[in-house]
Amino acid sequence: MKAVITVIGKDQVGIIAKVSAMCAEYGANITEITQSVLDKYFAMIMIADISALESDFAKFTDALAALGNDCGLDIRCMHEDIFNTMHKI
Amino acid sequence: MINTQDILETINMIREENLDVRTVTMGISLYDCVSDDVDKLCANIYDKLMKSAKNLVSTAEDIEKLYGIPIVNKRVSVTPISYIGGKATPDDYVKIAKTLDRAAHDLGINFIGGFSALVQKGMTNGADALITSIPQALAETQMVCSSVNVGSTRAGINMDAVARMGRVVKEAAALTADRDAIGCAKLVVLANAVDDNPFMAGAFHGAGEGDCVINVGVSGPGVVEKAIRRVGDCDFSALADVIKKTAFKITRVGQLVAFEASKRLGVPYGIVDLSLAPTPAIGDSVACILESMGLETCGGPGTTAALAMLNDAVKKGGVMASSHVGGLSGAFIPVSEDAGMIAAAECGSLTLEKLEAMTAVCSVGLDMICIPGDTTAETISGIIADEIAIGMVNNKTTAVRVIPAPGKGIGDRVEFGGLLGYAPVMRVNPVSCEKFIARGGRIPAPIHSLKN
Known part of the structure; x- marks a missing residue:
């Protein structure tokens, strides 16, 4: 089971470190990181294996969202199924 | 492997373009609540709603978190109340509406639909009493939505009901005049109403539906x-x-x-x-x-x-x-x-x-x-x-x-x-x-x- 973590906002030092640290804290194993630019935004995408997540999914997404608020970034964590469903037939 | 552009497209739809799921609506049959005693009927309705929909809001909220997609409304639709009111008087119907409202409050949902009658061909005594009660029922509740089907392709148009609904709309406005006639915003007059509509104010759980959906x-x-x-x-x-x-x-x-x-x-x-x-x-x-x-x-x-x-x-x-x-x-x-x-x-x-x-x-x-x-x-x-x-x-x-x-x-x-x-x-x-x-x-x- 995988989650897609997206970080959107102004580029700044330590984004990957902070998000990775939180993933480690909750037991999410990062399998892939890519970066892209969408309009004027910096966008980072992480794919994480959440099979061994140490809390429930909602708490993990709330923690990431709170981290985003603290750093002025939009951080979202969503189950991969929403992307597969929308974009694959 | 998920394509990066696909991910960003979805995120952009949610962030910038207001993509959401407008409503998850649970349809609940109230046929098994029927009683010739209105207080017993209300108690049965309340119990059935609380039992059937107790996890609706929390489940929808969990799904919002899982997929990162807002679910704006959590709602319940019920069997058209005129089908189960039996010999209820207009005052009894107001009591039923208040029961629906209390259940909606306690469940934490946004709206409950089904305070309804289908009168496209003729009007039963129950439908008549329910329609009489609509203005007061809507004035004294917050989340109850009402609908009346007055025509269909198969049956034509019940013009007596059309004439009646003009007066009901006016009365609903008068009774909620202090709130910009909010009663009328919860009342819809329909043709060819559908049994599985999740949207308000016209949602009800139709006769051909299962117990819960x-x-x-x-x-x-x-x-x-x-x-x-x-x-x-x-x-x-x-x-x-x-x-x-x-x-x-x-x-x-x-x-x-x-x-x-x-x-x-x-x-x-x-x-x-x-x-x-x-x-x-x-x-x-x-x-x-x-x-x-x-x-x-x-x-x-x-x-x-x-x-x-x-x-x-x-x-x-x-x-x-x-x-x-x-x-x-x-x-x-x-x-x-x-x-x-x-x-x-x-x-x-x-x-x-x-x-x-x-x-x-x-x-x-x-x-x-x-x-x-x-x-x-x-x-x-x-x-x-x-x-x-x-x-x-x-x-x-x-x-x-x-x-x-x-x-x-x-x-x-x-x-x-x-x-x-x-x-x-x-x-x-x-x-x-x-x-x-x-x-x-x-x-x-x-x-x-x-x-x-």
Whole structure:
């Protein structure tokens, strides 16, 4: 089971470190990181294996969202199924 | 492997374009609550609702978190109350409405629909009593929605009921005059009402449904508008393709949510309703979709054609994305709930007559339209009759939800707040239809109702 973590906002030092640290804290194993630019935004995408997540999914997404608020970034964590469903037939 | 662009497209739809699931609606049968004692009936209804829907809100919230998609409303629809009221008096029906409202509060849902009667051919004593109780029931509750089906393609139009509903709308406005006639915003008069509609105010759990079901209504006008603007100048064939592709993606989200909610709640999945439902928020407007196609302002020449194409393309795109499609499935054009419609009405481009024409090609009808408070009951009945005739002849659902705002005149503004929005009071043709409405009886079903 995988989650897609997206970080959107102004580029700044330590984004990957902070998000990775939180993933480690909750037991999410990062399998892939890519970066892209969408309009004027910096966008980072992480794919994480959440099979061994140490809390429930909602708490993990709330923690990431709170981290985003603290750093002025939009951080979202969503189950991969929403992307597969929308974009694959 | 998920494509990066696909991920960013989805995130952008949610972040910038107001993509959401408009409603997860649990349909609950109340047939097994029947009792000849109204207090026992109310107790049975309350218990059944609390038992069936106790996890609805928390489950929907968990799904929001899982997929990162907002689910704006969590709702319940019930068996039309006139079917289960037995010998209930109008006062008893008010008591039942209050029971529904109490359950809605305790469940934490946004609305409960089904304070309804279906009287397209005739009126039972129960339906009669329920209709009598509607104004008071809506004035004394917050979340209860009421609907009355007064016509169908198979049965024709019950003009006695149409005449009656004009008076009921006026009375509902009078009893909630201190709240900008909010009672009327929770009351809809329908033709060809559907059994599995998840949207309010017309939702009820129809007679052919199972004991409990999950229906999902999707949304996403902002996503469609932005897709059209991105594609720029192209012909209508290309435009229809863009809308279809976008509708497919939106509907897939609804299907995913419906399946997950069904699985977690242990309740069968009913349908996904392929509707473009606007909100008063900027960038969440059906009117703005029409304007993105090249209209200066919604309501001008070309509007009906634009809406017809939009409505058709949404269905074509959505139908392949879902295993069961139902409900109303089409573009909604409520005035007060759509920033573009409000602006078009305020500048005089959008009139009641144009809205009526638009309802012939989309779902559902004259919706959330504020009219002068001194509009007569007969004129409201005339507006209802016209709209129901469109539904009857075109074999589609149509509806009227008008708000004759007491003390307000053309150009004044009526505020409902939240998703119900606000609207300018629109002009109504003042010519009388009093003698026409006074005839009573039934308008016969059209010849094409005889399909067998």
